[in-house]
Amino acid sequence: MRQGFRQSMAWLHAWSGLLVGWVLFAVFVTGTASFYRSEISQWMRPELVATETDPGRAAERGAAYLQRQMPDAMGWFIELPTPEKPAIAVMWWKSMEGPFHQALLDPETGEPTSARATKGGDFLYRFHYELSMPPMLGRWIVGACTLVMLVALVSGIVTHRRIFADFFTFRRDRSTQRGWLDAHNVAGVLGLPFHLMIAYTGLTLLATLYMPWGVRTAYKGDEIRYFVEAGLMPDLRWAAGKPGTLTPLGPVVAASVARGGKAPEGLSVWNPGDANATVVAIFEEPHGLSHHHPQIAFDGQTGAVLGQAGAVGAATGTGTVMAGLHMGHFAGPALRVLFFLCGLMGAATVATGLVLWAVARAPKGAAPAGFGLRLVRALNLGTIAGLPAGVAAYFLANRLLPVGLSERASWEIGAFFAIWGLVALVGALRPGPRAWSQALGLVGALFLSVPPVAALTTGLNLPGGALRFLGFDLMMLALGLGFVVAARKAAARVGAPLRRPARDLTGEEALRA
């Protein structure tokens, strides 16, 4: 019976992992990059340099711009400038179904900045949970894949009886398959707490989307009421249907500073043209693990304080800590590096698992590979080499596309998908022993070319000093060198005779394959 249980879990691990592996790899890579989302955005908008701006004046400039764009909006959002993001980011929308318009304003003038149009790090961040699909569809697909990932983790743990011993086992010289198995085990086991945490907290971040049934029974589906009672947002007022005049936002910011102790991160304005307009000041999350932004609501006509959200109960506090763990905002530089490395290890676990699946099923001798195996091999190369190539192309396009190009941000994203698709397509059409080393070599070359291309295009007259993006350049070089080393390893395998295990795998080893 025990043997049967582990056997069924081994089957479940192999197939559930294969089913979602390609999506999970893409989510892991773009999600890991998102730990440095604001750094990527800064690099992609080199024209923006830090300026000293009064938050109250910035809020009023944002409101003046929005008043011209959509005075009868359902909502505005004004993100105040910071040294990391020295611009006023504004959003405005007519309904919660969207579309959500956005612009980046110069804090000095209140007009759109002259910075190149780009989605910056936000593209990679949103891709990691929406896959550039219609948002709800993408979120459900990523959610389903994440749940299957949890199933694969649990069944993987059951499969590995000797989890501690495996940890110190790396038999890369024994056989190809054994080497991949050990690499998969080391990356999976070493990062296991992180993998479990990141998958579960990823689901709970969108918990009321995936599992709305508690809100449905206890609140009859009134999600806003639930958020208000849980202390996650202040009580908002419905639109009165009568026109009103919005109070100047400068004094609102001053009142927020007086009450909240510091300037808010941003202001949301609900029904700005209505007599019941509400301004909500949203503060940076306080120091600690929890991802929970204190908020103060103001009357949009008089500027009087309406209410406050801050204190949450134990369960809701657990939820906000889970969200905080997923995003890692609490982490200082060193801990953020650790999160980044754990994310890379997650991507490596998925990649080695996918390769292992194909290696374990390679036909012996001269027997031809079946269609399923060829499909898996093509998708493996297309994802594991193709996606990083797309990320590098996204960065290169940011520097190579003309600054004044219309629809520029879309062209950058187009470069991401075009290079990804190209690598996948060539890999699928020309499979062969050299495909992996060539594809990985291309990825390495693309990443290595990012710093020189940046130096030649923007580097010489970079506002804020030529060494401003040294960290980003070093990261590109490190990634590029990593892929070049991987390409050389893959090329070395081509020449060597394929080493099969001297004897057939025993039952348990086969199980774990």
Added chain:
Amino acid sequence: MLASSAHVVRFPFRRPRAACRGLRALTGRTAPTPAYRAAVLGRILLAALGGYAVAALATGLLALVLPMPRSEAVTTATLTSFAVMVAVVVAVFAARSLARATALVLGLALPLAGGLWLAGAFTG
């Protein structure tokens, strides 16, 4: 002990062994039979739909009956729901047969649905 050629793990239960043996005699290798494929598909559907149903029912019921403020009960139930679903999925694939797995899912779902009915969730 698996057959020596089994680098590949095949789902171990309720496999129509006689059919596989016959096939192996004919072709020298085993290929999944239609019955085996149907059994695997059945488990996948039961795990996905049954797992979600049990998690959804448990979330709806716990949100109503947990002895804490309403918002806290909803949060607790919702945060726990994904663990419930993972547990059901694993149990469905660990069960000895598809019939047992179905009985397990129904054995969880029906009492939960009954509890929800008693708690008045279906009366609007």
